[in-house]
Amino acid sequence: MSTKNWPLWEVFVRSKNGLEHRHCGSLHAADEEMALENARDVYTRRSEGVSIWVVESKHITASNPENNGEMFEPAQDKVYRHPTFYDLPDEVKHM
Amino acid sequence: MSEEQVKNLEEQFEARIARDEKIEPKDWMPEKYRKTHIRQMSQHAHSEIVGMLPEGNWITRAPSLRRKVALLAKVQDEAGHGLYLYSATETLGISREEMYEQLHTGKAKYSSIFNYPTITWADMGAIGWLVDGAAIINQVPLCNTSYGPYARAMIRVCKEESFHQRQGYEIMIKLANGTPEQKEMAQDALNRWWWPSLMMLGPTDAESIHTAQSMKWKLKRKSNDDLRQQFIDQTVPQAELIGLTIPDPDLKWNEERQSYDFGEIDWDEFWQVVKGHGPMNKERMKARVNAWENGAWVRDAAMAHAEKKQDRKEKKAV
Ligand SMILES: [Fe+2]
Ligand SMILES: [Fe+2]
Numbered sequence: 001m002s003t004k005n006w007p008l009w010e011v012f013v014r015s016k017n018g019l020e021h022r023h024c025g026s027l028h029a030a031d032e033e034m035a036l037e038n039a040r041d042v043y044t045r046r047s048e049g050v051s052i053w054v055v056e057s058k059h060i061t062a063s064n065p066e067n068n069g070e071m072f073e074p075a076q077d078k079v080y081r082h083p084t085f086y087d088l089p090d091e092v093k094h095m
Numbered sequence: 096m097s098e099e100q101v102k103n104l105e106e107q108f109e110a111r112i113a114r115d116e117k118i119e120p121k122d123w124m125p126e127k128y129r130k131t132h133i134r135q136m137s138q139h140a141h142s143e144i145v146g147m148l149p150e151g152n153w154i155t156r157a158p159s160l161r162r163k164v165a166l167l168a169k170v171q172d173e174a175g176h177g178l179y180l181y182s183a184t185e186t187l188g189i190s191r192e193e194m195y196e197q198l199h200t201g202k203a204k205y206s207s208i209f210n211y212p213t214i215t216w217a218d219m220g221a222i223g224w225l226v227d228g229a230a231i232i233n234q235v236p237l238c239n240t241s242y243g244p245y246a247r248a249m250i251r252v253c254k255e256e257s258f259h260q261r262q263g264y265e266i267m268i269k270l271a272n273g274t275p276e277q278k279e280m281a282q283d284a285l286n287r288w289w290w291p292s293l294m295m296l297g298p299t300d301a302e303s304i305h306t307a308q309s310m311k312w313k314l315k316r317k318s319n320d321d322l323r324q325q326f327i328d329q330t331v332p333q334a335e336l337i338g339l340t341i342p343d344p345d346l347k348w349n350e351e352r353q354s355y356d357f358g359e360i361d362w363d364e365f366w367q368v369v370k371g372h373g374p375m376n377k378e379r380m381k382a383r384v385n386a387w388e389n390g391a392w393v394r395d396a397a398m399a400h401a402e403k404k405q406d407r408k409e410k411k412a413v
Contacts (some may be wrong), residue, residue, distance in 0.1 A: 045172070065123070
Protein backbone atom coordinates (compact mmCIF):
# COMPACT_ATOMS: atom_id res chain seq x y z
CA MET A 1 0.00 0.00 0.00
CA SER A 2 1.21 3.53 -0.71
CA THR A 3 3.07 5.20 2.10
CA LYS A 4 2.74 8.80 0.99
CA ASN A 5 0.03 10.46 -1.08
CA TRP A 6 0.79 12.73 -3.98
CA PRO A 7 0.39 16.38 -2.97
CA LEU A 8 -2.29 18.67 -4.35
CA TRP A 9 -1.49 21.34 -6.96
CA GLU A 10 -3.53 24.31 -8.15
CA VAL A 11 -3.63 24.84 -11.90
CA PHE A 12 -3.73 28.21 -13.69
CA VAL A 13 -4.14 28.45 -17.46
CA ARG A 14 -3.61 31.36 -19.84
CA SER A 15 -6.07 30.77 -22.65
CA LYS A 16 -4.26 33.06 -25.09
CA ASN A 17 -1.56 35.68 -25.03
CA GLY A 18 -2.91 38.97 -23.84
CA LEU A 19 -5.09 37.35 -21.19
CA GLU A 20 -4.17 36.55 -17.60
CA HIS A 21 -3.70 33.08 -16.17
CA ARG A 22 -6.90 31.89 -14.56
CA HIS A 23 -7.41 29.29 -11.89
CA CYS A 24 -9.15 26.28 -13.40
CA GLY A 25 -8.92 23.54 -10.78
CA SER A 26 -6.50 21.28 -9.02
CA LEU A 27 -4.89 17.87 -9.32
CA HIS A 28 -2.52 15.49 -7.58
CA ALA A 29 1.04 14.88 -8.78
CA ALA A 30 4.30 13.68 -7.28
CA ASP A 31 6.31 16.71 -8.41
CA GLU A 32 6.07 19.90 -10.43
CA GLU A 33 6.97 18.28 -13.74
CA MET A 34 4.24 15.69 -13.38
CA ALA A 35 1.85 18.39 -12.22
CA LEU A 36 2.44 20.31 -15.46
CA GLU A 37 2.00 17.22 -17.62
CA ASN A 38 -1.15 16.18 -15.80
CA ALA A 39 -2.50 19.73 -16.00
CA ARG A 40 -2.00 19.65 -19.75
CA ASP A 41 -3.96 16.40 -20.05
CA VAL A 42 -6.70 17.27 -17.58
CA TYR A 43 -7.33 20.94 -18.35
CA THR A 44 -6.21 21.62 -21.94
CA ARG A 45 -7.42 18.68 -24.04
CA ARG A 46 -9.08 21.07 -26.49
CA SER A 47 -6.44 23.77 -26.87
CA GLU A 48 -7.79 25.75 -23.92
CA GLY A 49 -4.37 27.14 -23.12
CA VAL A 50 -1.01 28.47 -24.30
CA SER A 51 0.61 28.58 -20.86
CA ILE A 52 0.13 26.73 -17.58
CA TRP A 53 1.19 27.54 -14.03
CA VAL A 54 1.06 24.95 -11.28
CA VAL A 55 1.66 25.73 -7.64
CA GLU A 56 1.48 23.37 -4.73
CA SER A 57 -1.75 24.17 -2.90
CA LYS A 58 -0.04 24.42 0.49
CA HIS A 59 1.89 27.47 -0.73
CA ILE A 60 -1.26 29.51 -1.27
CA THR A 61 -2.30 31.85 1.51
CA ALA A 62 -5.96 32.78 1.28
CA SER A 63 -7.99 35.45 3.01
CA ASN A 64 -10.71 34.22 5.30
CA PRO A 65 -14.26 35.12 4.23
CA GLU A 66 -15.18 35.48 7.90
CA ASN A 67 -12.94 38.54 7.98
CA ASN A 68 -14.38 40.02 4.81
CA GLY A 69 -15.73 42.95 6.83
CA GLU A 70 -12.45 44.36 8.07
CA MET A 71 -10.70 43.21 4.92
CA PHE A 72 -12.87 44.76 2.21
CA GLU A 73 -15.36 47.15 3.76
CA PRO A 74 -12.85 49.99 4.24
CA ALA A 75 -12.91 50.49 0.47
CA GLN A 76 -16.68 50.92 0.42
CA ASP A 77 -16.88 54.43 1.86
CA LYS A 78 -14.10 55.82 -0.27
CA VAL A 79 -16.29 57.04 -3.07
CA TYR A 80 -13.74 59.77 -3.81
CA ARG A 81 -11.67 57.06 -5.50
CA HIS A 82 -14.18 56.99 -8.33
CA PRO A 83 -14.47 59.59 -11.11
CA THR A 84 -18.21 60.01 -10.53
CA PHE A 85 -17.48 61.60 -7.12
CA TYR A 86 -16.31 64.86 -8.73
CA ASP A 87 -18.74 67.58 -9.77
CA LEU A 88 -18.06 69.12 -13.12
CA PRO A 89 -20.21 71.43 -15.22
CA ASP A 90 -21.99 69.69 -18.10
CA GLU A 91 -20.15 71.84 -20.63
CA VAL A 92 -16.80 70.17 -19.89
CA LYS A 93 -15.97 67.68 -22.62
CA HIS A 94 -13.47 64.84 -22.81
CA MET A 95 -12.92 64.36 -19.08
CA MET B 96 -21.16 28.76 18.65
CA SER B 97 -24.57 28.96 20.34
CA GLU B 98 -27.63 27.40 18.77
CA GLU B 99 -29.02 30.86 18.21
CA GLN B 100 -25.90 31.95 16.29
CA VAL B 101 -25.94 28.84 14.11
CA LYS B 102 -29.58 29.41 13.30
CA ASN B 103 -28.77 32.95 12.33
CA LEU B 104 -25.91 31.89 10.11
CA GLU B 105 -28.09 29.26 8.49
CA GLU B 106 -30.76 31.79 7.66
CA GLN B 107 -28.21 34.14 6.11
CA PHE B 108 -26.76 31.21 4.20
CA GLU B 109 -30.10 30.15 2.74
CA ALA B 110 -30.84 33.76 1.84
CA ARG B 111 -27.57 34.02 -0.07
CA ILE B 112 -28.44 30.97 -2.13
CA ALA B 113 -31.95 32.27 -2.74
CA ARG B 114 -30.33 35.48 -4.09
CA ASP B 115 -28.34 33.28 -6.51
CA GLU B 116 -25.05 33.98 -4.77
CA LYS B 117 -22.46 31.24 -5.03
CA ILE B 118 -20.97 29.47 -2.04
CA GLU B 119 -17.18 29.14 -2.15
CA PRO B 120 -14.97 26.63 -0.30
CA LYS B 121 -13.89 28.79 2.62
CA ASP B 122 -17.35 30.24 3.28
CA TRP B 123 -19.25 29.12 6.34
CA MET B 124 -21.78 26.43 5.45
CA PRO B 125 -24.16 24.19 7.39
CA GLU B 126 -22.74 20.73 8.04
CA LYS B 127 -25.63 19.21 6.14
CA TYR B 128 -24.80 21.27 3.07
CA ARG B 129 -21.19 20.10 3.22
CA LYS B 130 -22.15 16.44 3.69
CA THR B 131 -24.83 16.44 1.01
CA HIS B 132 -22.43 18.00 -1.47
CA ILE B 133 -19.63 15.60 -0.63
CA ARG B 134 -22.03 12.73 -1.18
CA GLN B 135 -23.52 13.93 -4.45
CA MET B 136 -20.28 15.28 -5.95
CA SER B 137 -18.19 12.24 -5.07
CA GLN B 138 -20.88 9.92 -6.43
CA HIS B 139 -20.85 11.97 -9.58
CA ALA B 140 -17.04 11.67 -9.80
CA HIS B 141 -17.20 7.91 -9.18
CA SER B 142 -19.76 7.56 -11.98
CA GLU B 143 -17.45 9.28 -14.44
CA ILE B 144 -14.57 7.01 -13.46
CA VAL B 145 -16.49 3.72 -13.36
CA GLY B 146 -18.26 4.84 -16.53
CA MET B 147 -14.99 4.43 -18.43
CA LEU B 148 -15.05 0.66 -17.92
CA PRO B 149 -17.98 -0.42 -20.13
CA GLU B 150 -16.63 1.62 -23.05
CA GLY B 151 -12.97 0.84 -22.41
CA ASN B 152 -14.04 -2.70 -23.21
CA TRP B 153 -14.35 -1.79 -26.92
CA ILE B 154 -11.45 0.57 -27.58
CA THR B 155 -9.16 -2.14 -28.95
CA ARG B 156 -11.98 -3.56 -31.08
CA ALA B 157 -13.37 -0.37 -32.62
CA PRO B 158 -14.23 -1.06 -36.28
CA SER B 159 -12.18 1.79 -37.77
CA LEU B 160 -9.52 4.28 -36.85
CA ARG B 161 -12.11 7.08 -36.91
CA ARG B 162 -14.23 5.22 -34.37
CA LYS B 163 -11.21 4.33 -32.29
CA VAL B 164 -9.87 7.87 -31.88
CA ALA B 165 -13.37 9.13 -31.08
CA LEU B 166 -14.02 6.47 -28.45
CA LEU B 167 -10.57 6.93 -26.96
CA ALA B 168 -11.09 10.69 -26.73
CA LYS B 169 -14.50 10.19 -25.18
CA VAL B 170 -13.24 7.80 -22.52
CA GLN B 171 -10.36 10.16 -21.81
CA ASP B 172 -12.88 12.97 -21.32
CA GLU B 173 -14.74 10.86 -18.77
CA ALA B 174 -11.48 10.46 -16.85
CA GLY B 175 -11.13 14.26 -17.00
CA HIS B 176 -14.70 14.70 -15.72
CA GLY B 177 -13.94 12.41 -12.81
CA LEU B 178 -10.81 14.42 -12.02
CA TYR B 179 -12.56 17.84 -12.18
CA LEU B 180 -15.21 16.52 -9.86
CA TYR B 181 -12.85 14.85 -7.39
CA SER B 182 -10.82 18.01 -7.08
CA ALA B 183 -13.99 20.10 -6.65
CA THR B 184 -15.13 17.71 -3.91
CA GLU B 185 -11.77 17.95 -2.16
CA THR B 186 -12.44 21.66 -1.58
CA LEU B 187 -15.08 20.53 0.93
CA GLY B 188 -12.44 18.94 3.12
CA ILE B 189 -12.52 15.26 2.13
CA SER B 190 -9.33 13.70 0.76
CA ARG B 191 -9.01 11.88 -2.53
CA GLU B 192 -7.94 8.72 -0.69
CA GLU B 193 -11.04 8.82 1.48
CA MET B 194 -13.25 9.06 -1.58
CA TYR B 195 -11.50 6.14 -3.27
CA GLU B 196 -11.83 4.19 -0.07
CA GLN B 197 -15.58 4.83 -0.01
CA LEU B 198 -15.92 3.72 -3.62
CA HIS B 199 -13.81 0.61 -3.22
CA THR B 200 -15.57 -0.56 -0.08
CA GLY B 201 -19.01 -0.02 -1.61
CA LYS B 202 -19.89 2.73 0.86
CA ALA B 203 -20.27 5.25 -1.97
CA LYS B 204 -22.51 4.61 -4.94
CA TYR B 205 -22.07 5.39 -8.61
CA SER B 206 -24.62 5.51 -11.41
CA SER B 207 -26.17 2.05 -11.70
CA ILE B 208 -26.26 2.22 -15.51
CA PHE B 209 -22.58 1.22 -15.57
CA ASN B 210 -23.43 -2.17 -14.09
CA TYR B 211 -24.75 -3.38 -17.42
CA PRO B 212 -22.47 -5.23 -19.84
CA THR B 213 -21.34 -3.95 -23.26
CA ILE B 214 -21.65 -7.02 -25.46
CA THR B 215 -21.63 -5.61 -29.00
CA TRP B 216 -20.14 -2.65 -30.83
CA ALA B 217 -23.62 -1.15 -31.08
CA ASP B 218 -23.53 -0.68 -27.32
CA MET B 219 -20.95 2.07 -27.89
CA GLY B 220 -23.54 3.81 -30.04
CA ALA B 221 -26.36 3.30 -27.55
CA ILE B 222 -24.28 4.49 -24.60
CA GLY B 223 -23.16 7.70 -26.27
CA TRP B 224 -26.63 8.44 -27.58
CA LEU B 225 -28.74 7.42 -24.57
CA VAL B 226 -26.52 7.32 -21.50
CA ASP B 227 -24.60 10.50 -22.29
CA GLY B 228 -27.88 11.98 -23.52
CA ALA B 229 -29.52 11.32 -20.15
CA ALA B 230 -26.39 12.54 -18.36
CA ILE B 231 -26.55 15.85 -20.25
CA ILE B 232 -30.16 16.33 -19.17
CA ASN B 233 -29.09 15.73 -15.57
CA GLN B 234 -26.01 17.92 -15.78
CA VAL B 235 -27.03 21.05 -17.64
CA PRO B 236 -29.10 22.42 -14.72
CA LEU B 237 -26.10 21.83 -12.42
CA CYS B 238 -24.08 24.48 -14.25
CA ASN B 239 -26.13 26.88 -12.09
CA THR B 240 -25.87 25.04 -8.81
CA SER B 241 -25.04 26.96 -5.64
CA TYR B 242 -21.62 25.52 -4.83
CA GLY B 243 -19.08 27.42 -6.96
CA PRO B 244 -16.50 24.68 -7.59
CA TYR B 245 -19.25 22.21 -8.56
CA ALA B 246 -20.91 24.68 -10.91
CA ARG B 247 -17.59 25.51 -12.59
CA ALA B 248 -16.72 21.83 -13.02
CA MET B 249 -20.14 21.19 -14.55
CA ILE B 250 -19.69 23.97 -17.09
CA ARG B 251 -16.51 22.29 -18.32
CA VAL B 252 -18.19 18.88 -18.30
CA CYS B 253 -21.24 20.03 -20.23
CA LYS B 254 -19.10 21.68 -22.92
CA GLU B 255 -17.41 18.35 -23.52
CA GLU B 256 -20.48 16.11 -23.35
CA SER B 257 -22.16 17.08 -26.58
CA PHE B 258 -19.50 15.41 -28.70
CA HIS B 259 -20.05 12.23 -26.67
CA GLN B 260 -23.68 12.05 -27.56
CA ARG B 261 -23.14 12.91 -31.20
CA GLN B 262 -20.43 10.30 -31.71
CA GLY B 263 -22.78 7.69 -30.19
CA TYR B 264 -25.72 8.68 -32.36
CA GLU B 265 -23.48 8.65 -35.43
CA ILE B 266 -22.56 5.04 -34.66
CA MET B 267 -26.28 4.22 -34.45
CA ILE B 268 -27.05 5.99 -37.75
CA LYS B 269 -24.36 4.01 -39.53
CA LEU B 270 -25.53 0.68 -38.12
CA ALA B 271 -29.20 1.45 -38.69
CA ASN B 272 -28.46 2.14 -42.36
CA GLY B 273 -26.17 -0.84 -42.75
CA THR B 274 -26.79 -4.52 -43.45
CA PRO B 275 -29.85 -6.19 -41.86
CA GLU B 276 -27.50 -7.73 -39.28
CA GLN B 277 -26.06 -4.33 -38.41
CA LYS B 278 -29.49 -2.81 -38.09
CA GLU B 279 -30.55 -5.67 -35.86
CA MET B 280 -27.49 -5.11 -33.72
CA ALA B 281 -28.44 -1.43 -33.31
CA GLN B 282 -32.02 -2.35 -32.41
CA ASP B 283 -30.81 -4.92 -29.90
CA ALA B 284 -28.58 -2.34 -28.21
CA LEU B 285 -31.48 0.12 -28.03
CA ASN B 286 -33.66 -2.62 -26.54
CA ARG B 287 -31.16 -3.30 -23.79
CA TRP B 288 -30.18 0.31 -22.97
CA TRP B 289 -33.52 2.07 -23.21
CA TRP B 290 -35.01 1.15 -19.84
CA PRO B 291 -31.80 1.45 -17.83
CA SER B 292 -31.34 4.92 -19.38
CA LEU B 293 -34.79 5.96 -18.15
CA MET B 294 -33.93 4.63 -14.69
CA MET B 295 -30.72 6.63 -14.77
CA LEU B 296 -32.74 9.81 -14.23
CA GLY B 297 -33.55 8.58 -10.74
CA PRO B 298 -36.49 7.11 -8.82
CA THR B 299 -39.97 8.55 -9.35
CA ASP B 300 -40.67 11.76 -7.47
CA ALA B 301 -42.92 9.92 -5.02
CA GLU B 302 -39.94 7.83 -3.87
CA SER B 303 -37.17 10.36 -4.12
CA ILE B 304 -36.09 11.38 -0.63
CA HIS B 305 -33.73 14.30 -1.11
CA THR B 306 -35.66 16.42 -3.54
CA ALA B 307 -37.00 19.37 -1.50
CA GLN B 308 -33.69 20.23 0.16
CA SER B 309 -31.78 19.66 -3.08
CA MET B 310 -34.08 22.02 -4.94
CA LYS B 311 -33.41 24.74 -2.37
CA TRP B 312 -29.66 24.32 -2.75
CA LYS B 313 -29.97 24.15 -6.55
CA LEU B 314 -28.47 20.68 -6.58
CA LYS B 315 -31.60 19.87 -8.44
CA ARG B 316 -33.67 22.24 -10.56
CA LYS B 317 -36.25 19.86 -12.00
CA SER B 318 -37.77 16.68 -10.59
CA ASN B 319 -36.64 13.24 -11.77
CA ASP B 320 -39.96 12.63 -13.51
CA ASP B 321 -39.76 15.93 -15.38
CA LEU B 322 -36.21 15.16 -16.51
CA ARG B 323 -37.28 11.70 -17.63
CA GLN B 324 -40.16 13.11 -19.65
CA GLN B 325 -37.80 15.60 -21.28
CA PHE B 326 -35.40 12.78 -22.18
CA ILE B 327 -38.15 10.65 -23.70
CA ASP B 328 -39.66 13.52 -25.67
CA GLN B 329 -36.35 14.45 -27.22
CA THR B 330 -35.12 10.90 -27.86
CA VAL B 331 -38.16 9.24 -29.47
CA PRO B 332 -37.98 11.35 -32.66
CA GLN B 333 -34.25 10.63 -32.89
CA ALA B 334 -34.99 6.88 -32.88
CA GLU B 335 -37.74 7.29 -35.49
CA LEU B 336 -35.42 9.30 -37.70
CA ILE B 337 -33.07 6.35 -38.09
CA GLY B 338 -35.78 3.69 -38.24
CA LEU B 339 -35.27 2.14 -34.82
CA THR B 340 -38.14 1.20 -32.49
CA ILE B 341 -38.28 2.20 -28.82
CA PRO B 342 -38.92 -1.04 -26.91
CA ASP B 343 -42.07 0.17 -25.18
CA PRO B 344 -45.48 -0.98 -26.47
CA ASP B 345 -47.22 1.66 -24.37
CA LEU B 346 -45.28 4.56 -25.84
CA LYS B 347 -47.78 6.96 -27.41
CA TRP B 348 -47.88 10.64 -28.32
CA ASN B 349 -50.30 12.49 -26.07
CA GLU B 350 -51.74 15.37 -28.04
CA GLU B 351 -53.18 17.07 -24.99
CA ARG B 352 -49.96 17.01 -22.97
CA GLN B 353 -47.77 17.55 -26.05
CA SER B 354 -45.60 14.77 -24.64
CA TYR B 355 -45.15 11.03 -24.89
CA ASP B 356 -47.00 8.66 -22.55
CA PHE B 357 -44.83 5.70 -21.71
CA GLY B 358 -44.98 2.29 -20.05
CA GLU B 359 -44.26 1.19 -16.51
CA ILE B 360 -40.60 1.20 -15.43
CA ASP B 361 -39.40 -1.93 -13.66
CA TRP B 362 -38.22 -0.29 -10.44
CA ASP B 363 -37.47 -3.66 -8.86
CA GLU B 364 -34.72 -4.09 -11.40
CA PHE B 365 -33.41 -0.60 -10.60
CA TRP B 366 -33.22 -1.25 -6.85
CA GLN B 367 -31.65 -4.66 -7.40
CA VAL B 368 -28.86 -3.07 -9.42
CA VAL B 369 -28.44 -0.24 -6.91
CA LYS B 370 -28.13 -2.80 -4.13
CA GLY B 371 -25.28 -4.49 -5.97
CA HIS B 372 -27.08 -7.30 -7.80
CA GLY B 373 -26.75 -5.96 -11.35
CA PRO B 374 -25.03 -8.07 -14.00
CA MET B 375 -21.66 -6.28 -13.68
CA ASN B 376 -21.47 -4.74 -10.18
CA LYS B 377 -18.80 -7.15 -8.92
CA GLU B 378 -16.82 -6.99 -12.12
CA ARG B 379 -16.73 -3.18 -12.12
CA MET B 380 -15.55 -2.94 -8.53
CA LYS B 381 -12.94 -5.61 -9.09
CA ALA B 382 -11.54 -3.68 -12.04
CA ARG B 383 -11.41 -0.45 -10.01
CA VAL B 384 -9.80 -1.99 -6.95
CA ASN B 385 -7.27 -3.86 -9.09
CA ALA B 386 -6.32 -0.71 -10.96
CA TRP B 387 -5.80 1.11 -7.68
CA GLU B 388 -3.83 -1.65 -5.98
CA ASN B 389 -1.73 -2.61 -8.97
CA GLY B 390 -0.84 1.04 -9.45
CA ALA B 391 0.43 1.47 -5.88
CA TRP B 392 4.05 0.74 -6.75
CA VAL B 393 3.95 3.33 -9.53
CA ARG B 394 2.62 5.99 -7.18
CA ASP B 395 5.25 5.09 -4.59
CA ALA B 396 8.05 5.12 -7.16
CA ALA B 397 7.00 8.54 -8.47
CA MET B 398 6.93 9.90 -4.94
CA ALA B 399 10.36 8.43 -4.11
CA HIS B 400 11.76 9.91 -7.33
CA ALA B 401 10.31 13.33 -6.52
CA GLU B 402 11.83 13.25 -3.04
CA LYS B 403 15.23 12.23 -4.36
CA LYS B 404 15.16 15.03 -6.90
CA GLN B 405 14.23 17.51 -4.20
CA ASP B 406 17.08 16.30 -1.96
CA ARG B 407 19.56 16.66 -4.76
CA LYS B 408 18.38 20.19 -5.44
CA GLU B 409 18.72 21.13 -1.79
CA LYS B 410 22.24 19.66 -1.55
CA LYS B 411 23.33 21.63 -4.57
CA ALA B 412 22.00 24.80 -3.02
CA VAL B 413 24.13 24.39 0.12
FE1 LIG C 1 -18.84 12.61 -18.39
FE1 LIG D 1 -19.81 11.66 -21.46
